[in-house]
Each structure stands twice: as structure tokens, then as C-alpha cells.
Amino acid sequence: MSAKQITTFAKWEVKAGKLGEVLALLAKLAPPSRNEPGSLSYTVYQSNADPNVIVLLEVYTDETALADHRSSAHFQQIVIQQIVPLLENREVVLTTELALDDI
Numbered sequence: 001m002s003a004k005q006i007t008t009f010a011k012w013e014v015k016a017g018k019l020g021e022v023l024a025l026l027a028k029l030a031p032p033s034r035n036e037p038g039s040l041s042y043t044v045y046q047s048n049a050d051p052n053v054i055v056l057l058e059v060y061t062d063e064t065a066l067a068d069h070r071s072s073a074h075f076q077q078i079v080i081q082q083i084v085p086l087l088e089n090r091e092v093v094l095t096t097e098l099a100l101d102d103i
Contacts, residue, residue, distance in 0.1 A: 003062050004062065004096050004097075005040065005059060005060065005061060005062065005096070005097065006059070006060045006062060006063055006065070006066045006094055006095070006096060007057070007058070007059045007060075007094075007095045007096070007097065008056070008057070008058040008059075008060070008066065008092060008093070008094055008095070009055065009056070009057060009092070009093045009095065010055065010056040010058070010090070010091070010092045010093075011053065011054075011055050011089075011090070011091045011092075012053070012054040012055075012056070012083070012087050012089075012090050013052060013053055013087060013088040013089040013090075014052040014053070014054060014086060014087055014088065015052075015086055015087060015088050016052065018086040019051060019052055021086055022054065022083055022086050022087075023054075025078050025082050025083050026044055026054070026083075028074075028078060029074060029075070029078045029079065029083075030042060030044065032072070032074040033058070033069065033072075033074065033075070036065065036068065036069055036072065037065070037068075038060050038061040038062065038064065038065020038066070038068060038069070039058070039059075039060060039065065039069065040059040040060060040061060041057065041058065041059040042056070042057075042058050042059075043056070043057045043058075044056055045057065066094070
């Protein structure tokens with residue numbers, strides 16, 4: 001596994017009428033996610049154009065920390081079991097920062 005930081009952009013399109021539920025679940029998810037040993041940042045945004053679009057920006061120390069997050073009890077119980085069924089669409093993009101000075 002790579003030792004490079006991993007940044008995750010997750011775009012969630014919430015089903016009509018389910019935004020309040022998703023936001024309440026996110027309020028429960030964020031604290032334990034931020035307190036994980038490999039979590040450097042965990043920030044939740046809402047689209048200005050469409051309030052039912054939520055974007056999560058997450059930064060982890062490395063791929064192992066991301067894998068630990070995804071296998072954590074709070075991720076499995078809150079995201080997978082409770083939030084995903086409330087979404088119309090879920091897109092996750094994993095990224096590694098480019099060192100443009102080295103190109």
C-alpha cells in the first residue's frame with residue numbers, strides 16, 4: 001500500500017424528503033470519523049445549487065487509514081446500512097495530490 005495521503009471526494013444525491021434524516025446521521029458519523037487515528041480531515045458540504053447534494057471531503061494519512069475508516073463499525077452501521085438507502089446516487093472519487101512542480 002502507498003504511504004501517500006489519500007483524499008476522498010464523495011458526492012451524495014439525497015432522495016427527496018430524506019435530507020433531514022441524512023444530515024442527522026452525518027452529525028452522528030462525523031465525530032468518530034474525525035477521531036480515527038489516520039483521519040486528517042473530514043468536512044461535509046452542501047451544494048448551493050441543490051440542497052439535496054452533499055459533498056464530503058475526507059483526507060487520510062494513507063490507503064490503510066482509508067481502509068480502516070471504511071471497515072469501521074460507525075461507517076458500516078451509519079453509511080452503509082442507514083445512509084446509502086436514502087440516496088438517489090453516490091459517487092466516490094479517491095485522489096492523490098499531484099506534485100505539479102515535479103512534472
